[in-house]
Each structure stands twice: as structure tokens, then as C-alpha cells.
Amino acid sequence: MRNSFKLLYLSFITIISCADDTTSYTVGEDFIEIESRVIISDTLSVKASTIQLDSIETSNSNVLLIGAFEDSEFGKINSTSYLNLKPSDYAINNDAVYDSIGVILYYNRYYHGDTTQVQTYKVHEIIEDFEPSDDSGSSFYNTSSLNYSKIVLGEINFTPYPNKKDSIYIPLNSEFGKSIFTKIKEDDIENSVDLDKLFKGITIQSQETGNTVLGFNKQSIVMRMYYTVNSEYNENNEYFKEFKIGGYNNFFNNIIHDKLGTPLQSITNSEENISTLNTNNTAFIQAGTGLNMRIEIPHIKTYNELEKNGTIISASLKFHPTIKSYESNSIGADSLKIFVVDQKNRFIKQLTGLNGSPSYAKLQKDNDEFNSKYFYSVDISSFVEEIQQTPVDLNYSLLFQFPNSNNSLNKIKIYDSTQKNEKMKVDLTYLLY
Numbered sequence: 001m002r003n004s005f006k007l008l009y010l011s012f013i014t015i016i017s018c019a020d021d022t023t024s025y026t027v028g029e030d031f032i033e034i035e036s037r038v039i040i041s042d043t044l045s046v047k048a049s050t051i052q053l054d055s056i057e058t059s060n061s062n063v064l065l066i067g068a069f070e071d072s073e074f075g076k077i078n079s080t081s082y083l084n085l086k087p088s089d090y091a092i093n094n095d096a097v098y099d100s101i102g103v104i105l106y107y108n109r110y111y112h113g114d115t116t117q118v119q120t121y122k123v124h125e126i127i128e129d130f131e132p133s134d135d136s137g138s139s140f141y142n143t144s145s146l147n148y149s150k151i152v153l154g155e156i157n158f159t160p161y162p163n164k165k166d167s168i169y170i171p172l173n174s175e176f177g178k179s180i181f182t183k184i185k186e187d188d189i190e191n192s193v194d195l196d197k198l199f200k201g202i203t204i205q206s207q208e209t210g211n212t213v214l215g216f217n218k219q220s221i222v223m224r225m226y227y228t229v230n231s232e233y234n235e236n237n238e239y240f241k242e243f244k245i246g247g248y249n250n251f252f253n254n255i256i257h258d259k260l261g262t263p264l265q266s267i268t269n270s271e272e273n274i275s276t277l278n279t280n281n282t283a284f285i286q287a288g289t290g291l292n293m294r295i296e297i298p299h300i301k302t303y304n305e306l307e308k309n310g311t312i313i314s315a316s317l318k319f320h321p322t323i324k325s326y327e328s329n330s331i332g333a334d335s336l337k338i339f340v341v342d343q344k345n346r347f348i349k350q351l352t353g354l355n356g357s358p359s360y361a362k363l364q365k366d367n368d369e370f371n372s373k374y375f376y377s378v379d380i381s382s383f384v385e386e387i388q389q390t391p392v393d394l395n396y397s398l399l400f401q402f403p404n405s406n407n408s409l410n411k412i413k414i415y416d417s418t419q420k421n422e423k424m425k426v427d428l429t430y431l432l433y
Helices: 002-015 174-185 192-198 323-327 381-389
Strands: 023-027 036-041 047-052 063-071 075-083 085-087 096-113 119-126 148-158 167-171 202-206 212-217 222-229 238-245 251-258 282-286 291-296 310-319 335-341 347-350 360-367 372-379 397-401 411-415 425-432
Touching: 063 096, 063 202, 063 251, 075 212, 085 192, 096 174, 096 202, 119 167, 148 167, 174 192, 174 222, 310 381, 323 411
Parallel strands: 047 282
Antiparallel strands: 023 036, 036 425, 047 291, 063 075, 063 212, 075 202, 075 251, 085 238, 096 167, 096 212, 096 222, 119 148, 119 202, 222 238, 282 291, 282 411, 291 397, 310 372, 310 425, 335 347, 335 360, 335 397, 360 372
16 A cells, blocks of 8 residues: 555646645546546644653763753753763873862853853762663663762853853862872772772752753863873973763763743643643643654544545645744754654654655745745655554554754744644645546
């Protein structure tokens, strides 16, 4: 059936044009005896809602997200980074003299919020083993955290310039650095196992009352220990040893999301959907927090029953972000990733096209002489075909999220099917024969 679906689509694509309402075309008058009609319809109902995943993996993120902000609709966000840092070797010259230690954070130019405000970052030492606590013991998530000392190792007040400066430097407690330096120099620390007994990592936190989240390159973050080695043969006697994020599970972002007082506060677990009818006719998507848009198309299975002889030859979904979303530059992505989920929002698979490649909802701009509107569109023909051709009622829906959803806190709102000019809709091309 999949091959015939493709063939029908290719056969009639040359005679199909766009239409807002149901439109019919007569085809094949000169070469087949039975009259056929191609109908384009956008009358199929669409139900949109918002869900929140219980957790998303952040140990595989490429970005440190540090900061806090508050949004009246999305809620309060506070993001903190946890780092397990290791040097490339454990050798320090016997004549070395300790100087200082600090953390260098390199901007990746991502920011969310007001960068004109002064930020305060504090560094604390982690006091438990840097190991995941999930059942598999393999990953950290946005809900993960580790115990840390309340004593501040280092602190900085600064005004961020993510597009002008490359880094910020946070000086750390001198005695903390000297302790690690001395034990490496005296061979009390010879490997990562020895180091873990003394130093398990750091967490970098911002003030909870801030209104900015900044992104920093994970691969460039270093804790740098400075020292000198006096030598009559070398005028440049200044050295340093760098501690960097090592393997896969040596870093994660903890992202606390407080929805109290927002339209989304009733969502308590990933099996719950909050309809757009309860959120001012808009659905929510946000990276980092697990907010996803869910779209249900209830009558796909029975659509063919409206006509005795016919078949759907293509289907596409179109929806619009709210004006505030794209005017605030918070979208941050020109496409959305799509998954097929069941009635409990459990992931079945990533949506693919008829050719088997992953499908994405692409952001486009519709320009006319009176208006310019952004919208997302995606071909969902393969999804429709699967629902129609499977004997049982699959009760599947589509879930939309940002690509690389653990690398930012970007957010977007989507109009549902109740809107007049920015209506969410499914366009079906239907062949009657």
C-alpha cells in the first residue's frame, strides 16, 4: 500500500493547487472511462494540547545553561550547571609554587532574557559522588541534582556581553586550590580515582531573582590552576594546569520549572494533556523544561467512509506561532522535531516521510502585499497512511518539540484551530474514483 500511496501522489501532484476550502478537480477524461475527482479539503478536525515530559536528558547537552527568568505564561525557570572536572595528567614539577585557581566560562552566544542586568554567579563544591541516581544509572536529567557545600568557593558580579566578550573568569578560594595542588605535587593524587576522593566537582548557580539565562560552551569550560616554577634557564616561569569536563556523564544542567499561577499549572505528569481550550487557544513548546505540543487528528481512520470509493493521496499540517513568539526572537529554531506518541504520550517513534527520512515542521514566511506571517508546515502523509491501513485503532498523536531541546530554554506558542486567520489545519488531497 505504501508504494501505491507514493504512486498516487506523484500521479496527481501536477494537477493540484492550493485551496482554503474543499475543492474538486475532474481528471482522466481522455484516457480512463471512470470519472475521477481530486478533492482538497481542510475540514478535518484537529485537537491541540500541551504536555510536559517527566524529564529530559541534559548530560548529553553541549551547553551550560546558567541563570533564571520568569514568564507569566510559561512560569519561573532556574537553571544550574553541575560539572565533574579532570586534568589531562597528574604531574606537577617539584619546584612548582602555587599561585591561584579559577573557573573560565566561554560564551556560546546564547542568551534568554535581559542581558543589561548585573548577574551574580556563585560556585559551590559538590560533596557526593558524581553519579546518576536514575534506575539505569546511565544519565542525568533536567530534574537531577547533587548535594553541594553551602560554602561559596567563588563569586562574581558581572554584566554579560555574550556577543562582544568571549569569557568570564570566576576566582576560587585560594586554600581550596592549594590543597589540590599540593596533593598532586606530592603524588597523593596520581589518577582520577585519587582525585575523586578529594574533589568531586563544582556547581555554578545564579541568583534566583535574575531575568537572564546565559549559554556557555561545554567543551571550553576549564578550572585553571596557576603556579610558577623558578628556573635560571627559563624566563617564562608561569604555568597552569587545566581541569576540564571529561566523559559523557561528567556534566548536566538542573532546570527547575515552577508553573504555579500560570495556565499550565495543572500539568503534573507526562500522561496529562491540557487542552488549548484551557490555555487561551494556544499550545506551548519550550526547550529545557519538556513542554511539548501534542496534536490529535481524531477522524483520520474514518475519513474514507465519507465516500464509498476514494483514498487520501497526501496530507499536510500547517500551524502558526503567535505574533509575540516570533517578534520576541524566542523561537530560536527554523524547524520542529516530531514524534509519534500513544494515548499516554509514550514515544513510539520519530515521524518519518514516505521515503523513510525524518520529518520536521519547517518555519516559513508567507508574504503578501498586506501582511507577513510565519507558519510551520509538514507533510504527514505517512502518518495518515499508517493510521488508515492498520487494522486496529492505533490512537496515535503527534508530539512537537525543539530540535536539541536540551541546549536552550527557547519557547514558542502556537495558535490552535479556533483562530480565523492563523488557523491550525490539515490539508488533505483526496482522490474519488
